[in-house]
Amino acid sequence: xxxxxxxxxxxxxxxxxxxxxxxxxxxxxxxxxxxxxxxxxxxxxxxxxxxxxxxxxxxxxxxxxxxxxxxxxxxxxxxxxxxxxxxxxxxxxxxxxxxxxxxxxxxxxxxxxxxxxxxxxxxxxxxxxxxxxxxxxxxxxxxxxxxxxxxxxxxxxxxxxxxxxxxxxxxxxxxxxxxxxxxxxxxxxxxxxxxxxxxxxxxxxxxxxxxxxxxxxxxxxxxxxxxxxxxxxxxxxxxxxxxxxxxxxxxxxxxxxxxxxxxxxxxxxxxxxxxxxxxxxxxxxxxxxxxxxxxxxxxxxxxxxxxxxxxxxxxxxxxxxxxxxxxxxxxxxxxxxxxxxxxxxxxxxxxxxxxxxxxxxxxxxxxxxxxxxxxxxxxxxxxxxxxxxxxxxxxxxxxxxxxxxxxxxxxxxxxxxxxxxxx
Amino acid sequence: xxxxxxxxxxxxxxxxxxxxxxxxxxxxxxxxxxxxxxxxxxxxxxxxxxxxxxxxxxxxxxxxxxxxxxxxxxxxxxxxxxxxxxxxxxxxxxxxxxxxxxxxxxxxxxxxxxxxxxxxxxxxxxxxxxxxxxxxxxxxxxxxxxxxxxxxxxxxxxxxxxxxxxxxxxxxxxxxxxxxxxxxxxxxxxxxxxxxxxxxxxxxxxxxxxxxxxxxxxxxxxxxxxxxxxxxxxxxxxxxxxxxxxxxxxxxxxxxxxxxxxxxxxxxxxxxxxxxxxxxxxxxxxxxxxxxxxxxxxxxxxxxxxxxxxxxxxxxxxxxxxxxxxxxxxxxxxxxxxxxxxxxxxxxxxxxxxxxxxxxxxxxxxx
Numbered sequence: 001x002x003x004x005x006x007x008x009x010x011x012x013x014x015x016x017x018x019x020x021x022x023x024x025x026x027x028x029x030x031x032x033x034x035x036x037x038x039x040x041x042x043x044x045x046x047x048x049x050x051x052x053x054x055x056x057x058x059x060x061x062x063x064x065x066x067x068x069x070x071x072x073x074x075x076x077x078x079x080x081x082x083x084x085x086x087x088x089x090x091x092x093x094x095x096x097x098x099x100x101x102x103x104x105x106x107x108x109x110x111x112x113x114x115x116x117x118x119x120x121x122x123x124x125x126x127x128x129x130x131x132x133x134x135x136x137x138x139x140x141x142x143x144x145x146x147x148x149x150x151x152x153x154x155x156x157x158x159x160x161x162x163x164x165x166x167x168x169x170x171x172x173x174x175x176x177x178x179x180x181x182x183x184x185x186x187x188x189x190x191x192x193x194x195x196x197x198x199x200x201x202x203x204x205x206x207x208x209x210x211x212x213x214x215x216x217x218x219x220x221x222x223x224x225x226x227x228x229x230x231x232x233x234x235x236x237x238x239x240x241x242x243x244x245x246x247x248x249x250x251x252x253x254x255x256x257x258x259x260x261x262x263x264x265x266x267x268x269x270x271x272x273x274x275x276x277x278x279x280x281x282x283x284x285x286x287x288x289x290x291x292x293x294x295x296x297x298x299x300x301x302x303x304x305x306x307x308x309x310x311x312x313x314x315x316x317x318x319x320x321x322x323x324x325x326x327x328x329x330x331x332x333x334x335x336x337x338x339x340x341x342x343x344x345x346x347x348x349x350x351x352x353x354x355x356x357x358x359x360x361x362x363x364x365x366x367x368x369x370x371x372x373x374x375x376x377x378x379x380x381x382x383x384x385x386x387x388x389x390x391x392x393x394x395x396x397x398x399x400x401x402x403x404x405x406x407x408x409x410x411x412x413x414x415x416x417x418x419x420x421x422x423x
Numbered sequence: 424x425x426x427x428x429x430x431x432x433x434x435x436x437x438x439x440x441x442x443x444x445x446x447x448x449x450x451x452x453x454x455x456x457x458x459x460x461x462x463x464x465x466x467x468x469x470x471x472x473x474x475x476x477x478x479x480x481x482x483x484x485x486x487x488x489x490x491x492x493x494x495x496x497x498x499x500x501x502x503x504x505x506x507x508x509x510x511x512x513x514x515x516x517x518x519x520x521x522x523x524x525x526x527x528x529x530x531x532x533x534x535x536x537x538x539x540x541x542x543x544x545x546x547x548x549x550x551x552x553x554x555x556x557x558x559x560x561x562x563x564x565x566x567x568x569x570x571x572x573x574x575x576x577x578x579x580x581x582x583x584x585x586x587x588x589x590x591x592x593x594x595x596x597x598x599x600x601x602x603x604x605x606x607x608x609x610x611x612x613x614x615x616x617x618x619x620x621x622x623x624x625x626x627x628x629x630x631x632x633x634x635x636x637x638x639x640x641x642x643x644x645x646x647x648x649x650x651x652x653x654x655x656x657x658x659x660x661x662x663x664x665x666x667x668x669x670x671x672x673x674x675x676x677x678x679x680x681x682x683x684x685x686x687x688x689x690x691x692x693x694x695x696x697x698x699x700x701x702x703x704x705x706x707x708x709x710x711x712x713x714x715x716x717x718x719x720x721x722x723x724x725x726x727x728x729x730x731x732x733x734x735x736x737x738x739x740x741x742x743x744x745x746x747x748x749x750x751x752x753x754x755x756x757x758x759x760x761x762x763x764x765x766x767x768x769x770x771x772x773x774x775x776x777x778x779x780x781x782x783x784x785x786x787x788x789x790x
Binding site for chain 2: 106107109110112113116117120121122123124127195196197198201202205263264265266288366367370371372374379382384385386387388389390
């Protein structure tokens with residue numbers, strides 16, 4: 001009976017406490033599992049998470065001004081931007097010194113481009129001043145204020161100096177303000193003039209259009225998925241190829257095909273005119289507007305809606321429907337009360353896929369969207385590839401990411417993310 | 424036995440020797456970036472084929488990435504791995520690359536060939552050297568084509584704003600550049616005052632107000648191939664695009680399209696060398712650059728495409744189209760008959776104001 005009175009830990013065969021021995025065995029297992037996924041984890045980290053984090057950081061990063069013009073930034077700190085006058089000689093001497101060093105390292109035009117995003121015209125001020133500054137002798141060539149004003153009169157403009165002062169900190173919220181149609185005014189953030197406001201319009205339009213595309217995908221995709229799920233497998237396979245066919249065709253080809261179909265001299269209009277349904281001088285405008293964008297993108301994204309719906313519908317047992325009908329339900333009631341609720345996870349999965357994909361689309365809207373069908377992603381693409389204002393592009397992208405995560409959260413609260421199935 | 428071994432060795436050495444001698448410090452690979460299509464093939468025939476004939480061991484790789492060259496070069500530069508040796512870019516992009524420190528500065532007189540008569544390269548290119556990092560190849564223009572069978576022959580660029588006389592849709596590029604200038608010009612602003620007017624907020628409003636009068640009749644394009652297609656389909660009756668695109672629609676495809684050269688907007692396309700290339704690749708790129716931008720090579724390119732050579736000394740050498748056999752000079756934007764009234768694009772002004780005006784223009788478009 002001595003065994004039962006022993007209150008010490010349970011021991012394993014080799015005498016170590018069982019708890020520790022078990023933990024060690026499990027730890028080995030965990031490490032082995034981790035080693036197995038390590039390549040993937042590393043790959044995702046290096047090619048996905050780090051670049052995204054780097055891009056997000058660019059939306060607030062602004063070291064270039066204080067790094068390239070260190071003396072000027074310090075000298076300018078005491079200058080009162082409300083004075084209505086350019087700063088004094090001390091600041092100009094500091095700028096001359098910074099400019100000379102920057103021009104020798106060919107960095108002055110980069111700062112110029114950076115500040116030009118905030119105040120158009122600064123880029124050429126820096127380009128011109130850098131060319132001269134290379135030849136200056138800082139010790140003996142002063143005073144520099146006149147020299148700068150000789151290069152361009154705008155070096156005397158308080159507005160230029162205010163921009164340098166406002167954008168001298170290492171971190172800035174300026175990009176986010178720009179992305180929200182605001183700017184840094186004399187007393188904090190203020191709205192941009194109405195003729196420069198564009199991003200709010202585009203954000204809201206992107207969300208509304210994406211919702212419209214998702215809805216039309218549900219309406220068109222649901223019956224197709226239903227037929228696919230209820231046909232005998234041989235005909236279902238044939239139909240499935242038709243659904244998948246667009247997947248194997250280039251996006252540009254499909255978009256151009258819609259142009260041929262929808263334009264005013266296109267197939268649909270010609271047919272309608274030939275049938276006498278539409279007058280020759282009143283042809284329908286179906287492309288280069290929101291309608292064209294919704295049609296073309298619905299077509300492109302439809303498979304992403306049909307496939308999850310189909311795989312969920314396949315798992316719905318047909319006997320449930322028969323049972324409902326044998327209990328006296330009409331066709332509609334048995335569909336609506338029995339079949340439809342079971343297919344909702346497929347709709348959920350398809351909707352999330354289509355909605356998120358359409359928010360990021362920009363090639364199709366660019367080609368068929370005209371002026372009213374353009375998305376926010378078109379502007380992000382412009383700032384990445386053309387204006388090189390990556391800070392603003394990053395800010396716009398961050399906002400879009402936060403909005404999508406917010407919608408995902410709301411979806412989880414309302415529908416529940418457990419209720420999404422891909423099959 | 425001994426002898427044959429020796430001779431084999433000698434033969435190998437002899438084979439290797441010329442290569443090693445000629446290319447001792449030059450890379451044997453050259454990656455060129457261009458726009459693809461007819462333009463890139465004209466560069467290949469006029470520059471690369473003769474250069475390859477002179478340098479048999481060389482491997483030339485084309486990358487059709489010029490449309491996104493600015494962003495890609497910046498990304499490559501930040502990653503410290505630039506894989507391109509020479510990039511074909513439009514002048515405004517070359518200025519941006521130069522400003523961002525992504526392009527190598529070029530000493531035009533020392534690095535490039537002089538004209539056959541001894542004129543220095545910088546004099547031969549003249550005012551077309553718009554940036555320190557840029558070597559121009561061609562002068563192209565953005566100009567209008569119209570359907571000869573659907574509307575009367577227009578004689579002024581202002582026909583685009585005249586919906587009564589020239590009814591139908593027109594296509595314009597989805598960007599402020601050129602469109603703002605044409606709008607002001609047709610609103611009665613003198614050509615010399617266009618950029619001064621555009622520098623004021625009222626001038627911008629004025630230009631947009633003029634564009635507003637035709638906004639509902641405009642199809643906006645973003646790829647150069649769109650206007651010729653829209654014209655061919657009869658979707659628009661007139662539209663702007665690059666003159667070379669109109670040339671091939673008219674001369675090669677025999678479409679009922681006419682050229683309207685009035686107020687054509689000259690622009691330049693040329694080479695940019697990425698900054699910070701290793702020495703051997705830089706030497707190779709410089710050697711090719713000097714060859715490919717000499718007087719004869721630039722004139723040869725005009726055999727394959729209707730863009731004007733950037734050197735003054737090349738103009739008299741422009742001959743006939745290599746396949747169609749037609750005289751190319753009258754199809755050049757720079758031909759005196761076509762260049763009677765041209766719009767001179769102010770690069771410096773647009774470098775300063777492009778982003779700002781683009782914002783306003785897009786806001787106007789979205790309204």
